[in-house]
């Protein structure tokens with residue numbers, strides 16, 4: 001039985017910048033715990049002789065030549081920005097104590 | 099207080115590719131035109147897929163070979179998750195547990211001790227750079243501006259072992275690393291433009307009551323000049339020593355959390371930055387959008403063949419084979435690979451390394467500075483300057499005449515002439531600068547001059563050697579090309595023997 005504590009959920013939520021109520025934390029602890037438990041079924045398999053895979057598909061070396069392609073016009077790049085001055089994306093002041 | 103300083107550096111180097119690491123946007127420093135080098139991939143728009151730049155990986159391999167790093171047969175890419183406005187995807191594509199290379203070293207010579215030291219490297223890995231945040235400096239808490247031109251450009255992270263033992267060694271290590279990467283042309287290493295950036299980890303191993311105790315590790319972020327690295331570390335070392343003396347039981351590794359500091363170059367102090375999320379919180383996992391890259395021995399051999407002689411080896415050769423002093427060899431090497439190539443071509447043409455070095459560091463350097471150009475844009479080709487210096491070395495013309503020819507060459511070159519080596523002797527002939535080797539002719543001119551200047555000749559005979567000056571001048575004018583000291587001796591011999 002895999003248990004996910006409320007503390008775990010709170011930490012994951014904070015890393016994902018999600019604000020959860022206490023009730024939601026309870027709720028997700030149970031739900032996510034269930035998901036984890038389901039995945040842990042895989043633990044029953046003996047994989048000690050199997051080379052770990054770095055990728056789900058067994059391919060490698062997909063590379064492109066170093067050639068430039070046109071970029072987006074600035075106007076398009078900034079089109080979805082919550083705030084912009086027409087040249088830059090604008091974000092609330094970033095705190096760095098100097 | 100007796101202690102050993104322990105420093106490790108983390109260096110970030112931007113690679114010289116045309117396009118970004120995972121998309122075709124231009125990889126160009128362009129701060130005056132923000133947000134014009136972006137696309138759905140580097141903006142992190144949903145559904146966009148990254149494809150690895152072959153050249154970026156090749157330059158990474160080249161760097162590893164130069165740094166004696168072992169190259170992994172296969173490596174993969176991982177996502178490092180964190181939120182910051184300059185990282186629109188909210189993760190950076192980097193390498194975590196399978197970097198493409200590990201275990202290398204850089205050899206440095208420390209000026210103050212003259213000793214050679216080997217600084218180990220843990221690893222080098224390839225990752226994407228973030229964009230640039232520009233903070234409101236007014237203090238009124240205005241918005242920060244974000245420019246994503248740099249976002250997704252290829253960046254190498256090179257991590258040294260904690261083998262560095264002083265602030266000076268840290269600076270020298272960084273200087274040597276920069277020279278090396280600049281010479282092998284994987285990066286322009288321009289620190290003003292942020293192509294080379296450095297973080298330093300430092301602590302002290304103190305001898306205290308018969309045991310060795312370590313002070314907490316402090317990481318100093320974003321050091322962007324050689325002097326900054328040295329000064330910030332010197333400051334931090336002093337601070338740690340002070341703190342340990344004040345509290346030898348409490349100020350110890352493990353008892354105080356690892357701190358992250360910034361460096362204020364204007365005030366010459368480090369300052370505490372807000373704690374970043376712990377390494378474990380980056381939640382690295384393999385990027386499903388990118389597949390592993392494998393490297394064969396043949397590919398490695400092919401890249402190895404493109405490496406040039408390294409700056410340290412060149413510097414050594416200039417001293418041992420060409421007879422230059424350590425300082426002069428260093429000055430030439432520090433000007434970059436193209437400059438050193440030019441110097442070597444001149445030296446080999448004229449057959450005298452010291453003569454070539456003198457001209458490079460004085461006459462050529464002066465003209466480059468005046469014109470604000472690089473050696474590659476200099477209007478006198480190396481073979482032509484070499485031919486000129488050869489005439490001086492052979493005693494065919496004097497150094498003074500050489501300067502005259504140099505100026506003519508320069509003027510013609512600046513006017514757009516394609517200078518040929520044959521032009522050197524043409525100018526010497528046109529100006530009649532060839533040193534007169536016919537002593538009979540020189541003696542007859544001396545006779546004429548002496549007869550014309552009885553008073554001066556009398557003074558010289560009477561032992562007033564300063565009177566010889568005007569006589570030399572007159573002889574030299576008649577001869578044009580002659581060795582003044584030889585003429586002086588001949589006049590004195592003629593009058594006093």
Ligand SMILES: [Zn+2]
Nearest residue numbers: 121123137140
């Ligand atoms: Zn792009």
